Amino acid sequence: MNLNLEANLSQIRSLFPVTRELVYLDLGGRAPLATPVRAALDAYLDDCMYGRIDKSVLFETTEKVRDQFAALINCHPDEVTYTKNTSEGLNMVCTAMQWRSGDNVIICPELEHPNNIYLWLNLRQHGVEVRFVHHENGFMPVDAMIAAMDERTRLLTASSISFSPGFRTDLEKVGRACRANGTVFLVDGAQSVGVSHTDVKQMNIDALSVSTQKGMLGLYGMGFLYIRRELAEKLRPAYIARFSIDMGNADAHESDFGGSDFKFMAAARRFDLGNYNFPAVCAAHASLELILKIGTKEIDAYVTSLATKLADGFTELGLPVCGGAPGPHTGQIVTVGQYGSGGDSGTNDELLNGLYRYLLANKVKLSMRRGLLRFSMHIYNNMDEIKVVLGLTRKYIGELK
Numbered sequence: 001m002n003l004n005l006e007a008n009l010s011q012i013r014s015l016f017p018v019t020r021e022l023v024y025l026d027l028g029g030r031a032p033l034a035t036p037v038r039a040a041l042d043a044y045l046d047d048c049m050y051g052r053i054d055k056s057v058l059f060e061t062t063e064k065v066r067d068q069f070a071a072l073i074n075c076h077p078d079e080v081t082y083t084k085n086t087s088e089g090l091n092m093v094c095t096a097m098q099w100r101s102g103d104n105v106i107i108c109p110e111l112e113h114p115n116n117i118y119l120w121l122n123l124r125q126h127g128v129e130v131r132f133v134h135h136e137n138g139f140m141p142v143d144a145m146i147a148a149m150d151e152r153t154r155l156l157t158a159s160s161i162s163f164s165p166g167f168r169t170d171l172e173k174v175g176r177a178c179r180a181n182g183t184v185f186l187v188d189g190a191q192s193v194g195v196s197h198t199d200v201k202q203m204n205i206d207a208l209s210v211s212t213q214k215g216m217l218g219l220y221g222m223g224f225l226y227i228r229r230e231l232a233e234k235l236r237p238a239y240i241a242r243f244s245i246d247m248g249n250a251d252a253h254e255s256d257f258g259g260s261d262f263k264f265m266a267a268a269r270r271f272d273l274g275n276y277n278f279p280a281v282c283a284a285h286a287s288l289e290l291i292l293k294i295g296t297k298e299i300d301a302y303v304t305s306l307a308t309k310l311a312d313g314f315t316e317l318g319l320p321v322c323g324g325a326p327g328p329h330t331g332q333i334v335t336v337g338q339y340g341s342g343g344d345s346g347t348n349d350e351l352l353n354g355l356y357r358y359l360l361a362n363k364v365k366l367s368m369r370r371g372l373l374r375f376s377m378h379i380y381n382n383m384d385e386i387k388v389v390l391g392l393t394r395k396y397i398g399e400l401k
């Protein structure tokens with residue numbers, strides 16, 4: 001069943017109690033829970049408390065959620081494995097590849113979360129060269145990254161939307177170049193999946209790692225890793241356990257041992273290990289149902305329109321919006337400030353530090369990243385909230401004069 005976003009905005013918003021307390025613009029940190037997600041979690045906890053847990057039902061739900069995630073990004077469920085967070089998924093790809101001295105990896109260090117940098121630096125011990133390609137005013141240096149590839153480039157990694165300044169990467173272009181070069185294209189989707197439309201086939205993405213607490217409106221402690229079938233079947237996971245193994249019988253018990261000659265499960269399923277994060281699975285079942293009912297193309301267009309309005313409004317008020325006028329780089333994140341200045345607790349601009357405190361004091365939840373004020377949105381936000389933030393900002397600036 002489809003749920004039309006524009007026609008049902010207030011009904012969708014009412015599923016998020018946070019909207020009655022705050023203007024919540026901190027999806028980049030984590031999402032607030034919706035009532036059906038909380039209800040799914042409560043039901044799971046009640047089952048735990050009353051001894052009603054039925055393992056077969058939990059496994060069924062786990063597979064349903066795998067199917068939902070596959071539908072979300074347009075892949076086959078066999079191409080999806082469970083992780084505990086984005087960082088683990090990235091490391092799972094890194095450690096399953098057979099690295100040789102002289103191989104190289106390409107990355108833009110300024111735009112990646114540190115959790116997508118250290119793992120590659122760690123490969124230097126195997127003689128792998130880590131090629132840093134520097135950002136262009138906060139934009140992913142797509143052409144320079146492509147130009148930096150050669151026949152020894154085994155992997156190129158980029159975030160789909162950077163955590164700061166929050167611009168979209170042209171994934172399709174990078175993906176096409178990587179596929180032509182035989183280079184693995186690994187995407188950190190932490191800031192985008194669930195809120196920005198993602199089609200791994202169309203974007204030529206080989207692997208994508210994400211956690212459920214942001215765009216997927218779920219909990220901390222669970223994530224997904226997509227690996228394209230042809231790549232996954234060449235990889236050898238660093239960790240394996242019973243669920244990595246194909247017993248030739250779907251009903252085999254989780255404690256069965258099939259012998260020392262084992263066969264891996266299909267594609268990314270070989271990365272599954274032991275029991276899953278069932279509370280987070282139950283939460284994701286409810287949150288993904290909502291997202292899929294609405295549709296990610298619709299969500300993407302909606303949040304981008306909110307972000308565009310907010311960015312234009314800040315510019316009219318004379319604030320330095322990162323990236324200038326909204327354009328193809330605009331997704332659900334708007335950042336304000338001088339990119340590259342300040343840290344996660346303050347900018348080098350006293351007006352912006354004051355505005356940050358003023359907005360928080362007036363119940364606008366936002367964050368500060370890399371010296372920028374970061375505003376990030378999802379389906380529970382609306383145009384009235386954008387007007388509230390712009391109104392508060394106008395008032396704050398006016399009071400300074």
Ligand SMILES: Cc1ncc(COP(=O)(O)O)c(C=O)c1O
Pocket residue numbers: 028029084085086087088112113115116159161162163188190191210211223
């Ligand atoms: C782009 C990006 N990558 C990775 C991470 C780390 O995510 P996780 O804690 O799920 O590993 C974050 C966290 O905010 C992020 O924004």
